[in-house]
Each structure stands twice: as structure tokens, then as C-alpha cells.
Amino acid sequence: MSQNPERARPSDRLNVAGMREVLTAHGYSEPFTAAPAPSPLLGPWRTGRTQQFNMKASPDTVQRFAAICRAYNWPSGLTLQHAVLALEEKLAQVRLTKGRDLEP
Numbered sequence: 001m002s003q004n005p006e007r008a009r010p011s012d013r014l015n016v017a018g019m020r021e022v023l024t025a026h027g028y029s030e031p032f033t034a035a036p037a038p039s040p041l042l043g044p045w046r047t048g049r050t051q052q053f054n055m056k057a058s059p060d061t062v063q064r065f066a067a068i069c070r071a072y073n074w075p076s077g078l079t080l081q082h083a084v085l086a087l088e089e090k091l092a093q094v095r096l097t098k099g100r101d102l103e104p
Helices: 016-025 059-072 076-093
Strands: none
Touching: 059 076
16 A cells, blocks of 8 residues: 555555445445355366376377377376276286387
């Protein structure tokens, strides 16, 4: 708030009682109602995932991963969870050698 009343900004001189009178005179019943309760969800995805995961991949792999996310309307974290689960199930069925890149 400004120290000098002559130099006060309009927002510094807010007259709540006067605003109520004007609003009531123009047909508004109660201008100062309580705000609605906030939604329990602040965004579209509340997943509990807190760890960041970055890696290098070929452009084709990134495009295919993004296509799966779009097709199922899944966030990337959920798509990764499904991919890891599917890979674990597949690895339990077949024997692959451990190590670096195999032939694609």
C-alpha cells in the first residue's frame, strides 16, 4: 500500500462496502461467495511416478513408442510400465544371451 494517500493506486483504495452497494443496486445478490472446492485431480494424470527416466533410442523406436502412447491415450510412464511387463513376460519364455545389441 502506498504511504501517500494522494498517490495511492485505485487498487490501494478498494472500498469493499461500496462495491457491495453498487453490485446489490445492479441486481447481484451476493458478490462474495466462497470459491468452489478445488478438484481432487490437478491434472489429467495423477500417477505417483516421481522418477525421471532418460535414454537414447533410434528415431524409429521413439516414433513407435509415441504411437503406442497416442493409440491407447496413455502417458509415457504408463506405456513404459506396460512395455517392461511385456518384456519380462517374454524373457521368462525364451532364452536370450545376456549382453549388448543382438541383431535387430
